[in-house]
Amino acid sequence: MAFRQYKLGTVGVGLMLGLSMTITLMLPSFDFRSAESTWVGLDKALSNGRLIGFSYEDPLVRGANKPITVILKEDPKTGATIDPPIRAYVYKPGTPFASPINHPDNLGPTVKSLGVERGKIDQAAKASGAVFTIEYADVNGQEWAYPVNATAVKGWSPDAALATAGDQNSRYVGRGKTVYITEGCWWCHTLLPEQTQDWQVFGAPPYLGDFNGEMPTAFGSDRKAPDILHVASRNSSREWMMMHFFNPRLVQPNSIMPRFDYLWGRVDVDGNKIDFKKWRAEYDEYRRGLRSHPPEVPEYARDTEIRALIDWVLTSLK
Amino acid sequence: MLFKFLFAKNEDIPPGSAAVFFGFSSILWFIIGTGLGSFNAAKLAFPDFATGVELFAFGHMRQVHVLAVILGWISMAFAMTMMYMTPSLGNTKLWSEKLGLWTAFNWNIGLSLGLILLWMGITSGREYSDLIWPIDLVVVFGVLVPLGINVWMTIAHRRTQGIYITNWFFGSCIFFVIMVFLVGQSAEMFNLTGLTEAYLTFWFAHNVLGLWITPVAAAIAYYTIPKLTGNPLYSHRIGHLHFWSIIAFYSTPAAHHLMSTPLPEWLKSFASVEGVLILIPAVAFVANILLTMKGRWSMFVENIEIKFSVTGVLLAIPLNMQGGFQQTRAINWYIHGTGWIVAHAHLALLGMSTALEIAAVYFGLQQMLRRKLYSLALANFHFWFFIIGFCIYWISMTIAGLIQGAGKIYEVPYIDVVIAEHPYMIARWVGGSMVFTGNMVWLYNMYMTAREGTVVPKGRYAHELAYER
Structure with a gap:
């Protein structure tokens, strides 16, 4: 008798987890399998x-x-x-x-x-x-x-x-999505307009077949910033994207988005070294009202991460 | 100092070494995790703080904070408690102190490596499963399986007839978390894509919380409260109601994290109903523990471990009331993806779970080191910084979440939501920093306990001795 409860209980735990996995993993897999790609x-x-x-x-x-x-x-x-x-x-x-x-x-x-x-x-x-x-x-x-x-x-x-x-x-759409994942953009931006609201501002929610073959889906769960699934339909300006990524406060003074100026790399499109220190000093002067306009955002080189990221945003997020 | 035992004979290792190694590691990871949290919160409140450097970018650090507290602090604190509670409840020794020490060693190395890679951006891009799959395999086979073997073998070699509820939880939850890791990460290993991947991500995320972090924390309370108060557990049978209803109901609602995705509707409805049933184990647990406190409520004021434990149990009430209902469609519609969820997650991990673990680590380190706690004043400082900091965080993020929810359903321009949230972002940073400060004091207190705490005589418990400072 000494081990009876131990054995029965252990088998019971295994069976219950098995039943739970059958319902929550095996049954949905039939639905997922029949989803037709859009x-x-x-x-x-x-x-x-x-x-x-x-x-x-x-x-x-x-x-x-x-x-x-x-x-x-x-x-x-x-x-x-x-x-x-x-x-x-x-x-x-x-x-x-x-x-x-x-x-x-x-x-x-x-x-x-x-x-x-x-x-x-x-x-x-x-x-x-x-x-x-x-x-x-x-x-x-x-x-x-x-x-x-x-x-x-x-x-x-x-x-x-x-x-x-x-x-x-x-x-560089594929490479751009990689930048989206590694830079953790999806910790704040979601790719999931919700089914019962969000239509007016963020557009239609995704359909069933919109994810077939995608890995990772990176919906995002903690929205601290606008949903961007259809951002390129709202704003397709490469110029705006460039300024916004370099320093979001250039185009949206109340934004809490980090600056992504480091995605520019070392040199601009003409091969000149980007002087980030000077840029920040001038930007601080602008913020304090000592300059009438912010410093110019350098044009990115053609094989940089920022180029890939903007390629992806403007091509894929329509 | 403990490293010398890694290559010693098992018989030569003093009992409790593994628990001590795990205990100090967990406190250290807690400091790292909350420090990163505080740093990240500062970035949300002041976006130009530490800007323009890839390594200090929010998107590189956020997931490091999450996994440092889950796998570093909480899981190691669990391992620490298992290393001393399981043998104690079986009236025996730990099956292998050496295996325990090696588990702790592997865990620190593997987690450091994984988090460094993650920080560099080498990630799988899946929330909570961010670690790349080779590191996941290290976690499973280098850490969780050895831990499980140690606990299972200790239970099998027990010298008591029955198995106490805490050990039912420990033994089962390690098995669950191994299964959950293997199934959850299979999406990366076998390149499963699309909704399957999204669903597996949250199947993992839900079950690692529902079958590991909250039930093991509850199991710890089933040990600490009776042990410290001297009262027997109010009802072992209600404890089993808790245990079996957790497995039956809470291993199934993973889909309630994805209510707004095109998952099958039957799955969402099923998950939602099962999610409400969390109230059964929750009520069983809270009632059982609070009834065990009968006649000893003065210890809630006088005893630091009981203070933390009961706080954790009381926090389980709002936790489960929120958790049970926020995933129903009507409420989820309002608060999905807002700061409310962040507040709720911190209520589970930083509130309920952490408070119970802190108590167990305080108690266990004193028992294993055979030293009385160095300073009650510092411990109280830790408690009040912890609870006030947590409440500031929780309340401010709940308010921020409600603002966000309103902004979401009334389709307010998003930037206005950001502006409205700003004061609460500062409050969250203040709260998180208070928890961080308290933890550094805790580490100092435990270090001094190991060095200068009063020696506990054989056959006595540390909490039976009077404080000398």
């Missing part, structure tokens, strides 16, 4: 790459090995005009593919079959790289967005797509 979900997954945060391809979380997002106005192979221009996600050889390309089940059943049958996404190979686009198809009277492996379908090579596009301001 255009937003595809766009996020394809522009972010395999995952954001610590990973084999990006161990220091600096945004390495991310796909490049471009807007194509002409066909990289034939040179024919594309109207309206389309978004393409260029994976150079060796760049790991987005999760839904590796695991098409993440797309949901309908989008998966479209992506595999029409989009040929299962034919993409990491070693030779690929270009992906998003197209629409009608299935049973409903419009579905699905991923297309343009390398297999249209013969677009990654190099040709990049050469056709040039250095556009959408280039």
Whole structure:
């Protein structure tokens, strides 16, 4: 008898936790599995790459090995005009593919079959790289967005797509989302307008399929700043973003956002060293009323973290 | 001084060494954690404070504060209490002091490494699961599993017939937290994405609080209150009601953290109902402990450990009343994502849980060192700085949260909410800094206890002796 309660109790604890995990993990997994990806979900997954945060391809979380997002106005192979221009996600050889390309089940059943049958996404190979686009198809009277492996379908090579596009301001979307995660922007800004309010100011809440293949989702739980899921629809000025990131008090005197001037790196776009000390001294003079206008914000160099971050904000957060 | 025992024979290590190592480590992490919290609060109140340096950026430090207090202070204080309460309740010795010392050593090294990486921005970007998965594996297999083996083996080798409620909690909660870590971090290890990832993040976040931080803290009170007052626990049966209802109800409401996301509606409703049922274990726990105090309420004034313990139990009342109802759809609509939640989280971790652990660490260190507390005056200073600082923080953040909630549903321009919150941000910084100050005094007090406290004679408890200072 001495050990009876001990054994029964231990088994009971295990069984109860098992039941709890069945209800809270296994049952919802059926719902998650049937979620069909939307255009937003595809766009996020394809522009972010395999995952954001610590990973084999990006161990220091600096945004390495991310796909490049471009807007194509002409066909990289034939040179024919594309109207309206389309978004393409260029994976150079060796760049790991987005999760839904590796695991098409993440797309949901309908989008998966479209992506595999029409989009040929299962034919993409990491070693030779690929270009992906998003197209629409009608299935049973409903419009579905699905991923297309343009390398297999249209013969677009990654190099040709990049050469056709040039250095556009959408280039570093995946790297920009990485900066969002590492700099902890999501400790204050949320990416989740709430379902019953927030419509007027922050826009529509996300739909069920808006997250398929996204990692991490980084909704944010502690809103100390505006929701930014649709910020680029409210304010698409690169100039404003630049000033706001360098010192938020330049454009919003009551903001409590930290300055992100360190994302500029050492030099500006012309290769001149940025003198942060001088800038701050002049800004303090401006604050004390000794100057009529604040010092000029330096134009960032083209491969800096701030450029990547603004690329992501203005391209993805629409 | 304790490092020399790492390579000693288990029999040569004095009993209580592991508890002492864990105890001082936990206080140190508490100081680090609250110091970071105070620094972060200063940045929210004065945004140009320590600005323009990546390493002092708010977004690099916020998660370090959270994990330093959860994994450093609270979890190590738990380990400390397990190292002395489990054997004491089984009328036996700790299964292996050496394993305990190694666990404490690994824990400090692993956590320091993880937090440094996190501070540098090497993160998984998932709230509460911010540590990268290799560090998570260190936490599970280098820390939690050895801790569990020690506790389970000590319970198995007990020399009492029954198992006291505290040990039921200890043994089960270590198993739960191991499972919760492995399942919660599987999203990173296997690249699970989308809503699965979001849900697993909060499944982890909910269960690490609901199956580890609050129940183990409650288990500690089941030990300290009867031990210090000399009264038997009011009802072991009500204690079991608490234990089993925690497992049945509180392992399930993870989805109530994501009420405004497109999760399945049935899951949200289920989670919400289960969340209200937290009131059953909560009422059982609070009633049981307060009834145990019967006839000994003078100790609430006179005895520092009882003062902290009962404060923690009393804070469990608002904690569970808030927790039970704030996740229902109607109330969640108003306060989701506001400072109210921050206040509630601090009520759970800094209020209820921490107060109970402080008491257990005070008591345990005196018992294990066989030294009477160095100074009651400093301990009272610690108590009042802790409770006043906490209340300032809690009240100011609750008010800030209500302002934010109103701003949210009436769609006030966000910047006006920021302006309205400013005084409360300063108050939060003042409150947090008071807790931090109290903790530094505590560390000094415990250090002096180890060095100069009156030696407790064999067969006596420290709290039976009169203070000499």
